[in-house]
Each structure stands twice: as structure tokens, then as C-alpha cells.
Amino acid sequence: MNWMDMTLRDFQAALASSSPTPGGGTAAAVALGQAASLSVMVCDLTLGNEKWSEGWAVAEELQMVAIPLMRRAGELAEADSDAFDGVMAGFKLPKTSDEEIHLRRQAIRQATLKAAEVPFETAKAAMNLMNYFPKLAELGNANAVSDVGVAGLLASAAAKGAVFNVEINLDSLPADMGSELRASLEPLKEQIKVASREIMEAVRQRLHG
Numbered sequence: 001m002n003w004m005d006m007t008l009r010d011f012q013a014a015l016a017s018s019s020p021t022p023g024g025g026t027a028a029a030v031a032l033g034q035a036a037s038l039s040v041m042v043c044d045l046t047l048g049n050e051k052w053s054e055g056w057a058v059a060e061e062l063q064m065v066a067i068p069l070m071r072r073a074g075e076l077a078e079a080d081s082d083a084f085d086g087v088m089a090g091f092k093l094p095k096t097s098d099e100e101i102h103l104r105r106q107a108i109r110q111a112t113l114k115a116a117e118v119p120f121e122t123a124k125a126a127m128n129l130m131n132y133f134p135k136l137a138e139l140g141n142a143n144a145v146s147d148v149g150v151a152g153l154l155a156s157a158a159a160k161g162a163v164f165n166v167e168i169n170l171d172s173l174p175a176d177m178g179s180e181l182r183a184s185l186e187p188l189k190e191q192i193k194v195a196s197r198e199i200m201e202a203v204r205q206r207l208h209g
Contacts, residue, residue, distance in 0.1 A: 003030065003081070004074035020088060021081035025119045028161035029080055032126050033073030035154035036066040039129065039136070042147050046140040055139035062132040069125060076125070079118045080165070086111035113178055116169035119162035120181055123188060126159035130195040137202035145206040152199035159192045 003011055003022060011030070015022050043059035043066070046052045090108035095101045130152060137148040166185060170178050 002074070003077045004033075021084050022077070023081070023084065024161055025080035025084070025115075025122070025165040026077045028119065028126075028158045028165065029073050029077035029122045031154045031161070032076070032122055032129070032158035033070055035126070035151045035158060036069040036073060036129060038147055038151040038154065039066045039133070040070070042136060042140055042144045042151070045144050046136075049141065052139070052141045055136065055141065058132055058135040059140060062129075062136060065129060065132065069129060072125065073122075076118060076122050080115075080122070083111065083115040083118050087115050109173060109177060112169050112173055116166045116173075116178055116181055119165035119169075120185070122162035123159045123166065123192070126155045126162065127188060127192055127195060130155045130159065130192070130199060133195075133199045134202040137199065137206050142206060145203055149200065149203035149207075152196070152203065156192065156196040156199070160196075163189055163192070 003014070003026060006014065011022070015027060039062055043063045046055045046059040047063075087108060090104065090111045093100070093104040093107055095104050133148055133152045133155070137145050137152075140148065163185070166181065170182060170185075
């Protein structure tokens with residue numbers, strides 16, 4: 001399902017339904033897209049305005065990341081729900097013989113690994129976006145610093161929410177599956193925590209400094 005083709009009202013209705021998808025991972029990816037879009041707006045309000053010329057460099061760099069991410073976030077939202085649908089499809093496979101049980105188990109595990117890999121990409125993309133926000137809050141158009149704050153909150157929610165989805169899927173896999181994800185997850189969580197705090201501090205400083 002391409003959630004980006006829905007109206008906002010229809011997407012919210014789908015999210016509120018009892019259907020397993022869309023779920024939290026899809027919502028996290030959508031939040032990432034909103035964060036990217038909002039940051040592009042702040043960049044546009046900064047670039048070309050001599051008053052905020054000190055912020056031009058970070059705005060130009062951020063746009064190079066955020067503009068493609070507006071599309072990629074939509075793809076991740078779709079991929080996340082597709083991955084979980086794959087897990088559900090695995091559970092529906094027959095299990096009437098030892099061979100079928102083995103094949104079913106392998107299918108479920110591979111689909112579950114995919115369901116961890118997609119939100120991991122969402123979390124990494126959100127973290128990459130967040131790296132630019134403290135400097136944008138400091139040097140970008142001061143009239144839009146609250147929008148930087150909202151973008152930061154959305155990106156933080158996307159990152160942290162995606163991490164939850166990585167963890168719940170990895171926890172259901174044997175320890176020898178997803179080893180690269182497991183090794184990368186804790187450092188990423190710390191980076192997200194630090195970046196979230198830095199963004200809020202930069203926004204508050206510009207608002208009240």
C-alpha cells in the first residue's frame with residue numbers, strides 16, 4: 001500500500017483501524033517525511049535573505065539531505081507495512097510436516113529480519129536529518145526557529161519510534177540473526193538521545209536567548 005497516495009484523513013483512519021498495518025513503523029516513517037518537509041521550508045525561508053546569510057551554508061547542506069528524504073520517507077512507510085505483512089504471511093504458511101514447519105520458521109525469521117531492517121533505515125535517516133537542526137536553529141531564519149523545533153521533535157519521534165520497531169523484531173529472532181543491526185543499535189540510540197537534546201537546547205536558546 002502506498003500510504004503517500006492517501007489523504008491525511010484516510011491515512012489517519014487506516015492507522016486507527018484494527019488492521020496490523022499501517023502501524024508504528026509506518027507512522028514513524030511518515031513523521032520522518034514531515035520533519036524533512038518542515039526543514040525544507042525553514043531552509044527556503046533562510047536562503048536568499050541577507051539577514052540570515054550566516055545560515056545559508058547549513059540550509060544548503062540540509063536541503064541536499066531533506067529534499068530526497070521527503071520521497072524516501074514515503075517509500076520507507078510503504079516498505080515497513082509491506083515487511084510486517086510479510087511476517088503475517090509467514091505465519092499463515094502450512095505446518096503439517098517437519099519440512100513445512102522448517103520452511104515456515106525460516107520464512108517468518110527472514111520476514112522478521114526485514115521488518116527490523118526497514119525501521120533501522122528510518123532511524124538512521126532521521127538521525128542524519130537531526131544532525132543539521134542545531135546549527136539551523138542557531139543561524140537560520142529566526143522567525144522560523146519554532147518550526148525547526150517541531151521538525152526536531154518529529155524527527156526524534158521518527159527515530160525513537162523506529163528503534164522500538166527494530167528492537168521488538170530483533171527480540172523475536174535468534175541471537176545469530178541480525179548481528180550487524182544489534183551491534184549498531186545501541187550507538188545509534190545514544191546518538192539520537194544526544195541530538196534530540198541538542199536540538200531542543202538550540203531552539204530554546206534562539207527563542208529566549
